[in-house]
Amino acid sequence: MTEHTVKSYDEELAHLTNIIARMGGMAEAQFAAAVQALTRRDSDLAARVVAGDARVDELEQEIQSFTVRLLALRQPVASDLRHIVAALKISSELERVADYAANVAKRTLVLNQLPAVKPVSAVQHLARIVQEILKDILDAYIERDVEKAIRVWNRDEEVDDMYTGLFRELITYMMEDPRTITACTHLMFMAKNIERIGDHATNIAETLHFLVVGSPLQGARPKGNTVEAE
Template identity: 65%
Template structure:
């Protein structure tokens, strides 16, 4: 494995390589699961969405295997320095990767609900955001395999772009819901889907931070760049002709209202 020193005890090397192989395999499964969930959303493919939901146990099983193996290595080998970072990184990356799979399953479940409704106009905006996050997830696991700290740092910076896209989409979906009550149900599902995709980006960024620490031994300096301002987003309801007419109607003389 690139960047890993050879040990006197060959079985120790084999254990470390096996853990790295399992992490790479887990990353590939998470990428595939997320990609399938996005495809199911874009194509309104309920069969594919159902397969994503049913495939979640594979990632869970791999995470448990990695946890057991890392604990065994810690107990038997008592690793230090780079080896210790390798084990700690594997443990943390496995957890974040499993969460990526969970959020992909959530996207698939919401897709199954959406497919029971007429197509919603803003649905096309969500896959655009998903494509960006897909590229981030791919680059993250490439950085792990290649032990590339610079690529991991690039992923870390790109998270802000995902946040900005999510905030924009949040406002857009709120506007659709206010303009047309029939859009409330599908747009609500799309809001949850968009949030799940944004969280996938966050976990990929967590992994990128761990990779940077694994390779360099240093944590990334400074706070994580953030562009999600949806918590403060306020969209004004459109003014209707009825509102204008009510506003211009004088109150009755006794100060009472007909509301």
Template identity: 60%
Template sequence: MRTDHIVRSFAQELQRLANLVTQMGGVAEAQVDAAVKAVARRDVGLAAQVMQADQRIDAYERDIDAETIRLLALRQPLAQDLREIVSALKISSDLERIGDYASNIAKRSLALAQVPVVRPAVAIPRMGKLVEQIMKDVLDAYTERDVAKAIAAWERDEDLDDLYTSLFREVLTYMMEDPRNITPCTHLLFMAKNLERIGDHATNIAETIHFLVVGAPLRGERPKSDGSSFAVVSPESDDKGAGHAA
């Protein structure tokens, strides 16, 4: 009977740990959504809330760190139980970084709200929507232990990279057309990069879910198509004096 009690108690502790990760994921997801809305609405009040709420995500990470250390020391878990604990630790680290990037986007939106609107800004909510969908899918996959859903989200990172590359080229063109666009476009580039990095951390979580459920790393090369490193924008002499994305 005592052994059964210990097993039940450990299962409950693992479930509490998983619940902490799920709660942290919900906060991170809300932070990304709010940060993108702050950009789209030029809402400095909402941006400030996002920056202040980053402390909640940090607190979750500290709690998960403490709980995983306690469980490892007291329970000496093996196999699936060990993967549950290690995965919680890895996922919380990715979620903490996602919270940092959301805070960075909010911080940039404060500066962006002080300058005239530039057309490429509409691409940020579009990127944000895709990032939020990927995050939702990986967090649902974690709750449901659904490997297929995790892999599907992992594969969508390529779509996010395509959006980022397209925005990168458009923003460079705008900066060449008018020096007054340099300041807002620079902030947009950093925001877009932050969203792209959030997508990378979401795919990290998808890979961790695969390890958690299957017990082996996800095979195959991560789908990446970020072409921004190779983007070249050359001035084109025409009647409008517009730039041309190469």
């Protein structure tokens, strides 16, 4: 972080948006690489994703120190305070997105030692939808686009429903062929991790609404009929 080149308060706030965007890009790339490693059964790539998580964690630490310094030195109020609090929250959401991506990669390493099973493709399909949602919310953050954030927020139910369908598919698959139980339970956790990435995108949508509009997103949070909100 080039703190010495950052002079004015406005520049500091703009800098904050930039590092959040950068962290978003990193989380997005980690998730994309994790999905690719799963698709190609590529253990090298999966191992790189696992190792790469440390960089995202470092960036979160940097953002935390920077925001604490801003809070202490600038005593922000109103929309500036919202900006800083939002940055703190979004950086912790993105850290968790990257964490889940790393978990998907860790399980890919295990899966690659087992015979391939068919339901992998359903997990990939879920991942594609969640990748779209993550991309949209990062775009919305950069553009401060509340309408786009609300559209992301409304897609949470779609992801939950897809996850529930996938959960049932995996159960059926395991019952039909108990030899696939180990692989399918790993896929189940991977699907859960991916569904959780979608939840974090929804959280970012809520924070973005609060940041731009100054009030919480109205209405009950969209929830599918999945029993596990985890």
